[in-house]
Amino acid sequence: MAKLQNQLLSLKETQALIESGQLLLIAGSQGLLDQLPAGQWLGGTTPYFMSKEGAQKDLNRLFVSNLSDLALNAEIKSYSAQELEQLLADRPENGFSYIALPAFSEVHKAYALEIGQYDTLYDQPILGWITGRELEADPSHLPAAYYGPKAEKMKNRAVLMHVELPESQYAEIEIYNPYEEGKGDDIQFLSTDFQATEALINGEKQNFAHYCKAKGIDGSLPLISDYSGALINTTIQRVEEDTVYFYAPVSVDQVYHLAQAVDYSPQAFRKEMPNSPAITACNCIVNYLNFKLDGEQLGNYEGPFTFGEVGYMLLNQTLVLLHIQNY
Template sequence: MKNEVLTLAEASARIVSGEILSIAGHPAYLAQLPKGTWIGGSSHYFVTSEGGKKIENRLYCTSFDEAEAAEIRVIAPDNLTDIATGYQTGGASLILIPAFGHAHRRFAIDAPQNPALFAQPLMGWVAGTALERIGQDHAIVIDGSTGQTHEDAAIVMHLGFAKGVTPNLEIVNIFEQAGDTATSIIFETSGFEAEDAMINGAKRNLARYLTAQNWDTRLPLIANYGGAHLNVSIKSVDADTGIVSFYAPVQEGVVYRPAAALPDDYAQAFAGSLCDKVTGADYSCNCILNYLYGEMEGKSVSGFTGPMTFGEIAYMLLNQTLVRLELQKAA
């Protein structure tokens, strides 16, 4: 596996040569690529070996040299429970979903309840737009085998690997829950918005509670899923309407706790957590909120390179994390 920032001509040459690729970049550049064994998604922000930057005239390409087979599927929003069809023994699957559509919402809410997804590594990201164009431009994903662009569907690539190659999926999270005695928040319904919640055992309006607590909305809510701490980031808090919006859905009946404040500044904490965990040989993506809150523009972040996305996927939709897929080769 190798990761490279390439010109349109260079990326096209890789496709024509038969490489299996995941490609991130500006929609206008993705649309000009030839047909081949690749999937792509719109992304404008990246961390490269030169640091974080907005890139619109080149493409971030990951080549899966270890893959012996690749099947690309387009999955409509109402059929997302079918993602695991095509999983290959000992393989891994990549998934790209455009932001803010029906597919985005359905996957985010339904994925945790679909045990079939956890049968092998499922890793991917949510395609986005330029930040100043949110609400004006559409995020897109592309099935490179047909050249078709999709604004509201998932693109999945099922990969089969050579003998002796083992895929490992990891979530890197800089946040921890504030502690066993911290505030507990339980939601009665799943979704991207919430009004009332059970807060420390009493039903209260969440927006007004957070406002009264002077909550730092850069800190996510964290749930413990079988020992893994997973974040839900806060998009907005409106005390007047009583509505809190999230970048990923909260799940009904799950106990959430506030994240503890970071011991260092955001960028230092993130770089420290990645040390010795992520290399340029991994397929990885990072959250656009980490890019913004950590002021990563122009900064190199440990060994990580990759797109800054509108959501990371490790079986389910995540926020403010880094997700990495490592391909281990037997000695």
């Protein structure tokens, strides 16, 4: 199996790699990404990383995954919210596609709401993440994805790297969810959206914000729904007076339960974590904060902490892993 290099690099080191023609996935602060030259790379904004040094925030370095020894061929393209079908059609027959979507952009919302409608979604692996920003940054600092071939910053387009693998190998996505479904109230929503005013609680219509406040639901635990055996999290972003906002859309077709309470510690996160080495990974920023992962080693997994993950669908509070297997 080809070996992928994951490294925290300085701006100059990253610029040199790009100029040498390497095929790269790059995560970092917007100030650093803005200084990169055109080349064969895909970028996204976040200053939080899993690395050999441990989980950390780093505003002075970029996290770089070098796919040059892995890819038989690769193509980097960008897509609007109206081009999701083409986005899926462009995936290689044997390989994977890596996606970066700017948080709360039109294309992020379209992907979240519409991608499950396409019968071809699971035909080839697609993984990646939602770009964000430093948590303390001014709200005017909008998350961005970067189209490396033109060194172009994109705040409302998805950027994908379509990677073709040799015939002797195939890509596999693994998803680790540190949460389990709770046994509490059945929660159903009246529309598929990133926000909700009313919900059916055990079949009775209630204001969902009032319900959350009465139950002490503050967003530290996600809502969980069973998608044909896969437990999918939806993170509560905030509870306002009459409306609850989410980091991924709730679906009218699903029944949700609040996750079981967990021990928020690094040991609890690692307890059930897969231990097989991954080529690259992305992990939710909420896990970084809740499980107190700063400074912690997370096994064989390196990559950005993100503001939503993609493992085919849009995910929250998960660790998404890419494996390359031999036939």
